[in-house]
Structure formats: C-alpha cells, structure tokens
Amino acid sequence: MFETILIANRGEIAVRVLRACRELGIRTVAVHSTEDRDSAVVRMADQSVQIGPAPAKRSYLNAAAVIEAAKQSGAQAIHPGYGFLSEDADFAEVCEANGITFIGPPPAVMARLGDKTSARAAMTEAGLPLLPGSVEPLADAESAKRLADSIGYPVIIKAAAGGGGRGMSIVHEADEFARTYQQTKATALQLFGDGRVYVERYLASARHVEIQVLADQHGNAIHLGERDCSVQRRHQKLVEETPAPGLPKELTERMGAAAVQGALATGYVGAGTFEFLVDTENDFYFMEVNCRIQVEHPVTEMVTGIDLIAEQLRVAAGEPLRLRQEDVRLDGAAIECRVNVEDPRRDFAPTPGLLTRFVPPGGPFVRVDTHGFTGYKVPAAYDSLLAKVIAWAPDRPTAIARMRRALAEFGVEGPGVHTTCEFLDQVMADAEFAEGKHDTGLVARLLG
Template identity: 65%
Template sequence: MFGTVLIANRGEIALRVARTCREMGVRTVAVYSTADAGTPVVRFADEAVCIGPADPHRSYLYPPAIIEAALRAGADAIHPGYGFLSEDPDFAEICEDSGIAFVGPPAQVIARLADKAVARTLMATAGLPLLPGSDGTVDDPSRARDVAAAIGYPVIIKAAAGGGGRGMCVVSSPADLAPAYEESRAQARAAFGDSRVYLERYLRRARHIEVQVLCDRHGNAVHLGERDCSVQRRHQKLVEESPAPGLPDGVRRALHAAAVRGALATGYIGAGTFEFLVDEDGRFTFMEINQRIQVEHPVTEMVTGVDIVREQLLVAAGRPLRLRQDDVAFRGAAVECRLNAEDPDRDFRPAPGTVERLTLPGGPFTRVDTHIVPGERITSHYDPLIAKIVTWDEDRDLALDRMDRALYETEVAGPGLHTTGPFLRTVLADPRFRAGAHHTDLVERMSASAEPVPTAGH
C-alpha cells in the first residue's frame, strides 16, 4: 500500500478521502488555495501545502503546483477526488511520468472515454443500447440541423468533453437549434476548454439510473448496484438513492450486466459510474461514463457496506479486487440530499455567504459529509455544495422519513446565504417522488405555488 497520498481536491471529498487514508494507516498531504487555508482537511491531514490563490485555474486546476507539492512531500499517489483534474488524461499522464500513481484509470483509458462522443461509439461496440444521435461530434450548425432532422426533435446538445450538466441544451424545434448550438459550444468552451458538442434524442420523461462499478488491473470487475439520480435541476443532481425505486428486477439485472460488460470492454480500472436513461417502458440506453468517484457514492456505501475510496486505493496500488460479485450484499435503502448554497426561488442561482449559524443532523443511520464550519465563507470560486446528508433504513419509506427529519434538523444561516434545504423537503413530500413515479423533469413540473414545507425551528 502507498505510504503517502496527496489529495488533489478540496472540500468534503478531500476530507472524506483523508479519513479513509488515516484508517488505512496511509499518510496524507492536503493541498489548498489561500481561500481554503482554514478548512478542516488542512488541519486533519498529516501535511498541508498551499498551492496558489483562490482562482482554481491557479491552484486546484494547475498541475505544476500539485505535482511539485507531491514530489516535495514524497507522495506515492495522488487521489483527485471528483471534479477539477479527476478526469484529465494529461494530468494522469503527468502523474505517471513523475513516478506517482494516479488513483483512477490510466491516462489512455481516460483519454478514450473522456470524449463522450467516442464513449458512445465504444459502448455501441460493446452491445450497449444507445439513443439515436450524431456519429461523433458535430462541428457546424448545418450539420447539427441535419442530425436533428434525422433523429427527430426534441434533441439535446451535449459537450463532448463535459459533465455535470454543463454545456447541455435541450432543443424542441428547428427554429431554436442554431442559438442553442452556439450556446452549448460557448458553455463547453468556458467550462472545459473544448467547444466540441454532439447531439442525442432527448427523452422528456425518463429516469436517470447509474451503476457503480469497481475494476482492477487483473481483469476483474464487479458492480455495486444502481442509484436513481432523477431529481435534478439544469441536468445537475439534487437527490440520489439506492436502490432505484420501482425498477423491475429484469431491468435492474440488465443494467448491472451492461455496466460490467462496458467496463470490461474498455479496459476500465478503478471506480467508475455508467449512466443510463430508462424510459417509461423500462427500456434503457447508455448515456455516459464518469471516470471518478461520484458525489453520490455514499448511498452505495450505505447499502453495500463497501468503502469505495478504500477499494480505489487498493486497486491503484495494484491489488486485485477483494470482492467477487457474490460477495456484494445489498441491504435496505439509502438516500442522499445535496445541501447547496443556492436559491431555489431564483432558479437555483448560487447564493454564497458567511456561515454564522450551523446545525447539522445526527442520530441513527444518518451520515453527513461536509467541510463547513461556523464562520466559514462560502465563495463563488467553487462548487456551492455545503453538505451531503445521507440516511439509511430497512426500506425506502423509512429512509425518506429519516431524511425529512434530518433536513428539518439542519440549519445553515448567515448574511446573504440561501440553501436548498427547504426545497429538498418539498421534493421529499411530493407524491410523485414519494411513490417512486418521478422522472428527470420532476423539479420543472413541481408547482411553483406549492405550499412550502416549514424550515427548522431554531
């Protein structure tokens, strides 16, 4: 096992990785920007190194500073967390060239799968079903018009190098295609430095189901079940749960098998997520691969008892998977809510501020992953995630009841600060969600005049 791991990230995921490393007896090095100097992971890690100013392009997205910190600290490996450089093949290659293990897939695998359009082609070869779409990227508006006409409206334009909902535009008619095409390319260029896009048929009423896989360097692969991520705003997830409610067993098994088949076909190594859309008739189609640990990984850990970060580190160190598929047992149900510094009444715009009052939930089978402490300033430089609140119980209804209690107990308050907490309770109370009959358009369909759920009584 590695002696020292540098964590090339910030916030709750950096602290979460550091905790598993400490349990494994692995020394940790945290890197931080000047804006994050007082965060918990800086105090928790065995060593901490400032790598630059608040601007992420000069710190967390700046490989030379991270590699220099790793070499100076004698790190054997770099764990990239999620976001930032976690799916950057150039960074993975720099790590390898520097003699430092990258906790993730090899650079050549990342490069092959990071292009979402290329990944579509690879999955088709592996026999995974796809939505009708473009053959590769679409480089001009006239070609986009031809593709859209061929596959039929509505269509969705996606960033080839993208993820996290950035660079996505839904188009309902030919008149809207040209401006949406340019908007998608502009968003992709700003977010990923790559303006290439591709097109797919858009399903208005579908469920977003993803399958967690683990693969080693010895040809072994297992799945850890599925997560339902259908509660979203602007194609970004708000609530995730496992198992997916109401999914027919045959569809569930087919999804699991497809994810493992796709992972083996691409030579995947490490923890990854295969994402699918499931229509109202139970037909599923491949969407994309996320080559990193996911924000929502705790729900899988809660229902399987598997520490995914631990498995990532063991695989990166060259160990064969400790698990075979028959070893993976699923128990109960878990749900995760993302508490963000956003204002739902203003289209979920970021609403940062200084945290003056902070009360986080506790109690049985309640997990909170956060890096926020009283007095901390939530800035616009980074993702607005405040905390991930996760609850488990023997069945979904009980897990949701526990989540509602946990959200009621939660208070994050300060000047100018808004959170998604009250809105999340409204989602939990929605009869479509409660019945497991919701789709990715739930947030859009929820009535703006719905009576709000009371907030915590502090």
C-alpha cells in the same frame, strides 16, 4: 499500500478521502488555495501545502503546482476526488511520468471515455444500447440539422467534452436548431476549450439511473447496484438514492451487467460510474461514463457496507478486487440530499458567506459528509456544495421519513446564507417522489 497520499481537492470530498486514508494508516497531504487555508481538510491532514490563490485555475487546476507538492511531500499517489483534475487524462499522464500513482483509470482509458463521442463509440463496440444520435462530433450545422431531422424532435445537443450538467441544450422544434447549435458550440468552447458537439434523441420523461463499478488491474470488474439521480436542476443532481424506485430488478441487473461489460471492454480500472437513461417503457440507454468517484457514492456504501474510497486505494496500489459479483449484497434503501449554499427561490443562486451556526443532523442511520463548521466562511470561488445528508432504512418510506427528520434538524445560519434544506424537504414530501414515479422534470414542476 501507499505510505503517503496527496489529496488534490477541497471541500467534503477531500475530508472523505482523508478519513479513508486514516483508517488504512496512510499519511495524508492536503493541498489548498489561499482561500482554503483554514478549511477542515487542512486542519485534519498530516501536512498541507498551499498551491496558489483562490481562482481554481491558479490552484486546484494548476497541475504543475499539484505535482510539485506531491514531490516535496513525498506522496506516492494522488487522489483527485471529483471535479478539478479528476478526469484530466493529461494530468494522469503527467503523474505517471513523474512516478506518482494517479488514483483513477489509465490515462488512455480516461481520454477515451472522458470524451463523450469516443465513449459512445466505445460503448457501441461493446454492445451497449444507445439513443439514436451521432457517434462522431458533428462538423457543421447543416449536417447536424439533417441528423436531428432524421431522429425527430426533441433532440439534445451536447458538448463532447462536457460534464457537470453543463454544455447541453434541448431543441424542441426544427426552426430552433441552427441557432441553438451555434450557441451550444460557443458555450462548449468557452467552458471546456473544446467546441465539438454531438446530437442525440432527447427523452423528456426519462429516469437518470447510474451503475457503480469497481475494476482492478487484473481484468476483474463488478458492479455495486444502481443509483437513481432523477431529481435535478439544470441537469445537476440534488437527490440520489438506491435502489431506484419502481424499476424491475431484472432491468437493473441487466444494466449492471452492461456496465461491467463496458468496463471490461475498455480496460477500465478503479471506481467509475456508467450513466444511463431509462424511458417509460423501461428500455435503457448508455449516456456517459464518469471516470472518478461520484458525489453520490455514499448511498452505495450505505446499502453495501463497502468503502468505495478504500477500494479505490487498494486497486490503485495493484491489489486485486477482494469481492466477486456474488459477494455483493444490497441491504435496505439509502437516500442522499445535497445541501448546497444556494437560494432555490432565486433559481438556486449561490449564497456564500460566514456560517455563524452550523449544526448537522444526527441520530440513527444518518450520515453527514461535510466540510462545514461554525465560523467557516463559505467561499464564493468554488462549488456551493456544503454537505451531503445520507439516510439509510430497511425500506424507502422509512428512509424518506428519516431524511425529512434529518433535514429539519440541520441548522445553518449566517448573514445572507441560504441552503437547499427546505426545498429538499419539499421534494421528499412530494407525492410523485414518494410513489417513486418522478423523473428528471420534477424540480421544474415543483418550482412552477
């Protein structure tokens, strides 16, 4: 096992990784920007290294600075968390070249699966079901429109290098296609430096369901069940849960087997997530692979009792998986709500600022992953996620009731600061959600 790990991230995931390291007796190094010098992870880490000013491009995305911090601190490995450099194949390759272990899949695997078109091609070869659409990036608007016309509307145009719910547009009518295609390409180029896009059929009433996998360097892979991520705003998740309500066990088992099949076929190593869409006929289709730990990994941990970060570290250190598929037991139901510093009444506009009061909920079977504290100034430079509230119960109705109690207890105050707690409680109280009959359109319906 590693003696020292550098955590190349910030916020709640940096704290989460630090805690797993501490339990395994691993020394931690936190890198931080000038804006985050007083952050929770900096206070908790064994060592901290300032790597740049507030803008992420000059700090958390500055690969050279991160590598230099690892060398100076004696870190043998880097945990990238999620976001930032976590799915950057070039960064993983640079780590390898410098004799530093990147805690994630091999660079070539990440490059193949991180590009959505090559990932679609890989899963086609592996035998996973895909929605009708293009496997290769589309060369021009004319060929793209011919494909869209043959698929039938609505279709969705997606950036090949996209992620985080960005770089995608829905087209409902043929006469909208050319304009939307050009807009999406321009957006993709601006956001990701890559203007390649592809087209696939759009499912208006789909469920977004993902499968957590673990794979080692010795050809072993397992899945840890599914997570439903259908409660979203602008294609970004707000609520995640396991098991997925209302889906037949036979279906989720087939999805799990398909994810393992895809992982083994591509040589995946580490923790990863295979994302699928499930239609109203309970047919499922591969969507993408996230080559990293997910924001919503705690719900899987709550029902399996498996520390996913610790397993990531063991696999990266070369250890074989300690679990076989038959050893995985799913117990009860868990729900995660993302508490963002945002105002839902203003289209979820971020509301950063000083927290004059921060009192997270507690009580039986409630977990809070956060980097917040009273006196913390939530910066405007980064993602608005402040905390994740996770509730476990023997059954889903009790988990919902427990979550509502926890959200009501959460005290966050500060000048101009708003959170999504009240809106999340509205989701929990919604009859459609309570019955497990919701889909990705729920948030839009609740907002009118």
